Amino acid sequence: MKRRRFIKLSAISAAGMVLPLRLEGETAAMPSLKPSTLITPNADFYILQIGDPAVLDAASWRMVITGLIEKPMPPLRLEDITAMEAVTAMRTLKCIGDPIGTEQMSNANWKGIRLRNLLEKVGPKPEAKVVVFRCADGYHTAIPLEEAMETETLLAYEMNDVPLPTEHGFPIRLLNPGNYGTKNPKWIVNIQLAAEHESYWEKRGWDPIARVKLATMIGTPSEGEEITGGKVYTVSGAAFDAGNHGGIKKVEVSIDYGQTWEEAEIWAKDSPLAWVLWKWDWQVPEKSEPVEIYARATAHSGVTQDEIGIEVEPVGATGYHMIDAAIVTP
Numbered sequence: 001m002k003r004r005r006f007i008k009l010s011a012i013s014a015a016g017m018v019l020p021l022r023l024e025g026e027t028a029a030m031p032s033l034k035p036s037t038l039i040t041p042n043a044d045f046y047i048l049q050i051g052d053p054a055v056l057d058a059a060s061w062r063m064v065i066t067g068l069i070e071k072p073m074p075p076l077r078l079e080d081i082t083a084m085e086a087v088t089a090m091r092t093l094k095c096i097g098d099p100i101g102t103e104q105m106s107n108a109n110w111k112g113i114r115l116r117n118l119l120e121k122v123g124p125k126p127e128a129k130v131v132v133f134r135c136a137d138g139y140h141t142a143i144p145l146e147e148a149m150e151t152e153t154l155l156a157y158e159m160n161d162v163p164l165p166t167e168h169g170f171p172i173r174l175l176n177p178g179n180y181g182t183k184n185p186k187w188i189v190n191i192q193l194a195a196e197h198e199s200y201w202e203k204r205g206w207d208p209i210a211r212v213k214l215a216t217m218i219g220t221p222s223e224g225e226e227i228t229g230g231k232v233y234t235v236s237g238a239a240f241d242a243g244n245h246g247g248i249k250k251v252e253v254s255i256d257y258g259q260t261w262e263e264a265e266i267w268a269k270d271s272p273l274a275w276v277l278w279k280w281d282w283q284v285p286e287k288s289e290p291v292e293i294y295a296r297a298t299a300h301s302g303v304t305q306d307e308i309g310i311e312v313e314p315v316g317a318t319g320y321h322m323i324d325a326a327i328v329t330p
């Protein structure tokens with residue numbers, strides 16, 4: 001009956017790269033994720049980067065657009081960006097290196113401009129296939145030009161109504177929907193149009209595509225929690241597919257190892273590009289025994305999460321989130 005079975009992807013190791021890889025950075029003092037509000041306050045939003053955050057000054061910051069372009073333009077100042085047509089959007093970010101039951105997933109309201117509005121000004125040459133972002137901390141990543149031209153792809157300068165906090169990329173970061181955090185670079189100083197590019201994490205074996213997988217996490221209860229028998233207990237969490245399967249349609253919970261499922265209530269949501277929050281009121285039996293709680297999501301495309309998962313490396317984890325808890329009846 002038990003428990004998580006993982007398929008380990010071996011394509012990368014077969015190609016001769018060294019696994020396991022760890023995608024981690026300055027992750028210090030991460031609050032444990034208990035999604036209880038649709039918007040994560042900036043102070044609780046997860047932080048992940050390869051080193052120290054770059055501390056940039058708004059007045060001296062410049063961003064240059066280089067490479068395969070028809071009409072070069074002078075380095076951009078922050079005022080040049082904020083003077084362009086602004087867009088606001090709710091977006092969830094999730095790290096590719098995050099195991100099932102993620103703590104590295106958070107949701108915010110952002111303000112910025114459409115990247116395409118900038119790219120149209122410089123005119124990508126026909127040979128340009130990717131857009132490379134180079135960042136003040138040495139990080140670099142690329143996305144396909146078609147993705148860069150989508151109307152949802154934003155260069156953000158505000159997060160939850162304040163200028164981007166330093167840790168989240170001040171003054172400008174990319175929000176690239178559908179993709180894990182690796183494709184959402186912070187502290188951008190150079191945008192380069194190129195034919196191809198091998199990004200920082202791809203050089204270290206991580207997926208160059210990095211599309212977010214359909215996933216559900218249980219925030220409550222936490223692992224090992226004791227739940228009082230004979231009462232109602234609310235199991236709750238978040239689910240997210242970044243729009244890759246049309247958004248979350250339903251979330252279900254099982255307390256009998258996946259034999260039967262109960263539909264949870266989705267009590268907060270925005271667009272498919274933001275997580276949904278769900279809860280399920282459980283009438284806990286009056287007894288004392290261990291219990292395993294599973295949660296899974298079904299997307300609008302009809303896809304339901306699989307029990308069998310794959311581990312985080314190198315494409316992002318899948319599978320049910322399973323919590324071991326105990327019913328305790330005095």
Ligand SMILES: Nc1nc2c(c(=O)[nH]1)N[C@H]1C(S)=C(S)[C@@H](COP(=O)(O)O)O[C@H]1N2
Pocket residue numbers: 025045046047048049050051093094095096135136137139167168169180181182183184185186187
């Ligand atoms: N410049 C820069 N941008 C970066 C990174 C980085 O190391 N440097 N890490 C990426 C990764 S792996 C993730 S998950 C997200 C995290 O964004 P956050 O710290 O704002 O939550 O930033 C992305 N952007």
Ligand SMILES: [Mo]
Pocket residue numbers: 023048094095096097180181182
């Ligand atoms: Mo990440």
